[in-house]
Amino acid sequence: MADKKFEKKEMIKEARPPIVVVMGHIDHGKTTILDWFRKTKVAEKESGGITQHIGAYVVEHTTQKGEKKHITFIDTPGHEAFSKLRSRGARVADIAVVVIAAEEGIKPQTKEVLDLVRGSEIPFVIAINKIDRPEANPERVKQELAKEEILVESYGGKIPSVEVSAKTGKNMDGLLEMILLLADLEHLKADFTKQGTGVVIEAHRDPKRGNTATLLIQDGALHSGDSIVVGGVRESVKIFENFAGKSIQEAGPSEPVLVSSLKEMPGIGEPFESFSDRNAAESHAEGIRERRIDTKKNGGAVPEESGKPVFNAILKADVAGSLEALEELVKRFEFDAIGINILRSETGDINESDVKLAQATGRVTIVGFRVGIDQSTRTLAEASNVRIVSGDVIYQLIDDLKKEVEVFIPPVVTRTDIGKAKIVKVFKKDGARTIAGGRVAEGEIKKGALCEIVRTKDVIGRGLIIQVQQNKIDAPSVSVGKEFGALVEFRGTIEEGDVLAIFEEQITKQTL
Known part of the structure; x- marks a missing residue:
C-alpha cells in the first residue's frame, strides 16, 4: 500500500523532474560542469554528503519565471573503457547533454556519444564548454557537428546548443533553462501513488x-x-x-x-x-x-583446449560500474595468440583471499581499480610472487595492464632457409661440439645460422653453426659448390652423409 503522505499530495500521472545524462570525451569538461551544478545548485545542507559512489544527484534551479525546478543528473565516466556505462546512461535518461570542448572540437568519444543519443532517440543539447579560453572556437565545433549530420539551431537545424564556461559559470544557468525547456516539450509524467x-x-x-x-x-x-x-x-x-x-x-x-x-x-x-x-x-x-537462465561462466576453470597461453586475472574495483568496465577492458585483450580467464571479479579492496587464490592457481595477476591493499596483503603477495597491478586513473591502468598481458603473448618466429650442405668428413667431436667438413649443395652456409641435421630425409635434431672456414681460413659464409669446414653445436651425433639444412629465424615480439 502506498504511503498516505504521497496519496494526499500527489496525483496519478503528475509531472516529474527530468533525468539528464551528461556525456562527452575525456577532459572536455564534463566533470567541471557537473561540479558547478553540485556546488551552486545543490542545497548547502545536502551538498557535503554527496559521495563519489552515488552516480546521480538532484539539483534545484530557479527559472526566469521564479519557479523552483528539480533536475536529476546521471554522471558517466568519459574514458573509452566506460562505453557500456555511457550507453546505459543514455537508455535511462530523458535528456542528454553532450559536452564538447570549444578549443578541441569533436573527438572519438564525442562521436560515440552522439551515436548513443541518436540511437536512444532522446532529445539532447550540445554544451560547447571552455569558451573562456583564448583558443576557443565554437563556430568550428558547430561546423564539425554539421559534418556529423547534426545541425544546431544557429545553423538552421533543430538541435539546441549553449556556449558555456563551467570554470567561470558563464551561461550555465542558460544550460539548465534549455534542459527544462526540452523537458517541458517531452511532457514527462509518472504515477506517484503506485509502488516504485x-x-x-x-x-x-x-x-x-x-x-x-x-x-x-x-x-x-x-x-x-x-x-x-x-x-x-x-x-x-x-x-x-x-x-x-x-x-x-x-x-x-x-x-x-x-x-x-x-x-x-x-x-x-x-x-x-x-x-x-x-x-x-x-x-x-x-x-x-x-x-532466469544462468549464463555465468565457471570462475575457476582455465580454458586449455585451444593450446594458447592464458592470462589469468583477479579483478577488484571500488564500485560495480567500475568493475563492469574493468571486465570489458580485460576481455578486449583476448585475441588469437592469448586467452583471457577471469578467476574472480568483485568490488572491495584487494585482500589475502585474493592473493591466496592467485597463489593456488599459479601465474595470476591481480588487477585493482580505485581500491586499497593493506600492508599484510601486500607482504603476502610479494612473498608469493603474485603480481598486482592497480591504479586510480583508468588509462594508466590500461597501459600497465597491457604490458602485463603482452608478457604472456608468444613471439612470432619467421624462418628463412638460406642453404643446404652435405657432411663429407667428421674430424672431431668434443661434447656438444663437432668439427666437420663438407660441400655446400644449395645457397650458403653461414656463421651464426641455425641448422637442422637431416639423415635419410628425417630431421634428427637442431644445431647452431658457431664457426665457418674456407681453405682453413675463417669466413663469414661459404657459397654453393664450395668446400668448407665448420664447428657445429649439436647435442647429438653428426655423421658423414648427413645434410645440414641451414636457416635463420627472426623473432618478432607481438603487442596488443
Whole structure:
C-alpha cells in the first residue's frame, strides 16, 4: 500500500523532474560542469554528503519565471573503457547533454556519444564548454557537428546548443533553462501513488554497511520498509537515504536513492520493483529465478583446449560500474595468440583471499581499480610472487595492464632457409661440439645460422653453426659448390652423409 503522505499530495500521472545524462570525451569538461551544478545548485545542507559512489544527484534551479525546478543528473565516466556505462546512461535518461570542448572540437568519444543519443532517440543539447579560453572556437565545433549530420539551431537545424564556461559559470544557468525547456516539450509524467520501479545505476560494497546500491526511481514511490526485488533476489529497504546521504522515509519518480545492507550485490542496469507486502515480493523474486537462465561462466576453470597461453586475472574495483568496465577492458585483450580467464571479479579492496587464490592457481595477476591493499596483503603477495597491478586513473591502468598481458603473448618466429650442405668428413667431436667438413649443395652456409641435421630425409635434431672456414681460413659464409669446414653445436651425433639444412629465424615480439 502506498504511503498516505504521497496519496494526499500527489496525483496519478503528475509531472516529474527530468533525468539528464551528461556525456562527452575525456577532459572536455564534463566533470567541471557537473561540479558547478553540485556546488551552486545543490542545497548547502545536502551538498557535503554527496559521495563519489552515488552516480546521480538532484539539483534545484530557479527559472526566469521564479519557479523552483528539480533536475536529476546521471554522471558517466568519459574514458573509452566506460562505453557500456555511457550507453546505459543514455537508455535511462530523458535528456542528454553532450559536452564538447570549444578549443578541441569533436573527438572519438564525442562521436560515440552522439551515436548513443541518436540511437536512444532522446532529445539532447550540445554544451560547447571552455569558451573562456583564448583558443576557443565554437563556430568550428558547430561546423564539425554539421559534418556529423547534426545541425544546431544557429545553423538552421533543430538541435539546441549553449556556449558555456563551467570554470567561470558563464551561461550555465542558460544550460539548465534549455534542459527544462526540452523537458517541458517531452511532457514527462509518472504515477506517484503506485509502488516504485526503476533501475540500479551503481553498486558497491561499503566496509561498514555492506552491499550498497544506487537506485533510480523511474515510476511510482519507494518507502522505507518496502521490499524490493532485483535480479531475482528480495531485499528489504532498511538503510534508505537520498543522494546526499540523508535518511529519508520516501522517494518519488526521478529520484536517486541509496539502499544499504543488501544480501546480494545487484547488477548494474538491473531493473527493480518494490512491494509493500513481503510475501508478494518473495513470490515475484522466485518467479524471476525460475525463468532466469544462468549464463555465468565457471570462475575457476582455465580454458586449455585451444593450446594458447592464458592470462589469468583477479579483478577488484571500488564500485560495480567500475568493475563492469574493468571486465570489458580485460576481455578486449583476448585475441588469437592469448586467452583471457577471469578467476574472480568483485568490488572491495584487494585482500589475502585474493592473493591466496592467485597463489593456488599459479601465474595470476591481480588487477585493482580505485581500491586499497593493506600492508599484510601486500607482504603476502610479494612473498608469493603474485603480481598486482592497480591504479586510480583508468588509462594508466590500461597501459600497465597491457604490458602485463603482452608478457604472456608468444613471439612470432619467421624462418628463412638460406642453404643446404652435405657432411663429407667428421674430424672431431668434443661434447656438444663437432668439427666437420663438407660441400655446400644449395645457397650458403653461414656463421651464426641455425641448422637442422637431416639423415635419410628425417630431421634428427637442431644445431647452431658457431664457426665457418674456407681453405682453413675463417669466413663469414661459404657459397654453393664450395668446400668448407665448420664447428657445429649439436647435442647429438653428426655423421658423414648427413645434410645440414641451414636457416635463420627472426623473432618478432607481438603487442596488443
